[in-house]
Amino acid sequence: MTAIKINGKKPRRGLSLLVVIFAGLFGCGGTHVGGGLLDKGHAGAMEKTRSGVEIWTQQCGRCHNLRSPDEFSYAQWEVAVNHMRVRATLTAADTREILDFFKAAAPGIAAVPKQ
């Protein structure tokens, strides 16, 4: 069996193990959904605002578990998300995408068909 060499030296076993661990942790990650909170009831809203869902789970889920979209009305989400835009220095574009998702998912706003 031919040994793998880097710069003429065999890599250290500890270094290899570290690479494998980091590859496993950071390279094989699944979709970030922030604690698996999303249920099938929000699937429609998710389809409509795919990028909003991703941004919501990534930006909000980076610090804390995600609250259910049902927890607040859309008007309340507007207050909360704009507050977090300041507190967590979110970009304005991300804030709008997140609010678009809540507009589709939060209670209080009916999905009105276009005429």
Added chain:
Amino acid sequence: MKASQAGIILCAATIAVFGISTVVARDHTAPKPADTLTHQENDSLQKQVNEEKSAQTETFESLDFLNKRIDEAQTRVRQDKAGENRVLIAGDASFAYTVSKGSPSSMSAGVAPLVLWRLGSGLLFEGAFDIGVSNDQSGSGVTGFDLTLANLTYLLNDYVTLGAGLFVVPLGVHHNHFDPPWISPLTDDPLPFGDNGIAPGSGIGLFASGAVPLGKAAFNYFVYITNGPRLVTDDSTAAGTLNFNNFDDNNDGKTFGGRLGARPLPELEIGYSLQYGLVAPPGFGHVGALLQGADMEYRRDVTVLRGQADFRSELVFSNVDRATYGPSASTPFAPLTFNNNRGGGYVQAAYRPWMVNDAFVRNLQMSFRYDWLYAPLEAPGGDRENRWSIGLNYWLRPTIVVKSSYEFDHATVNPNSYAVVFLVGIGL
């Protein structure tokens, strides 16, 4: 047969045939019964029924549409009513039971309401309070009520937000992001951010902040001017420390600071922060304090681990100009002069296997933290403190967690100690 007989028979036969034919013909032309339709009538009626069914379906769809429009209009009316829904009360609450070496075990509780008010387009108010109970020196029960946040912000445009008031100072990110008990995976603050820490919590002043996207990455900034901390000069047990509750400024020198952050990946944020200001009271001399912080947060789901991994680390440095802390009328003590450089930090990891099928296991969370705080040994209260903490949490809901932790504290001057803490953290 005679010819006359044959004629009679023929006549009779002819009459019979014509008679039958007439009857048959009468049967064909007889009026139809009232409940019988022709094919044409049947088709016509069927067409009418189909048209009416179609019209009925359209009516139902229209009604459904109208109902939705009415619901939406009612919702908008409710939302636009003054005093409703523009205010959101959030915040956190906690209940804890602490067993620590050298102290009686004790239970405690507190609540920190956060009031968010959207005053208009782009105008937001944020207010927060810490409400807790304790005993005063005489043993009487007292309720503490501290105003921790009260600021007004204006979203000027996509890249600039302006604010004024009492706000969270972003020296590092622990107080800004991870402070609430339902967010932090452990039961208390890391040492540099604790009660005797070296990082400020909030300050009164002005700030500007914003974020700029760059592809999938984003950069953010936060700059501020505040009253700044107050240098303790006349307390023999705390001389040289910074008191961050400097709400009535003790000098004319203001403190400037800021934080620059980068999110190269959506799951990762790194940042550097600093602040500088004059901190001594009038007559004490020119003493400046430079605080610096570096932070890293990474949190994502890891399929191979069937759960969520969470890494956080921060470093904080405090450099206060060399000064001599002398006696005062209230607290006489021998003059002390020392280099006042302090440092601290923490490394923290948490894991929650939320992807496993077992409902109990996926709500568990394990956490680990190593934190430290170094203060000059020649300073009052100076020590080199290192602490190891392990935690096991159970999430009842995404915003309600039951936490437990064991902490072992090793110090150079003070005796080693340990603590076991149980805490319920609630996000309101």
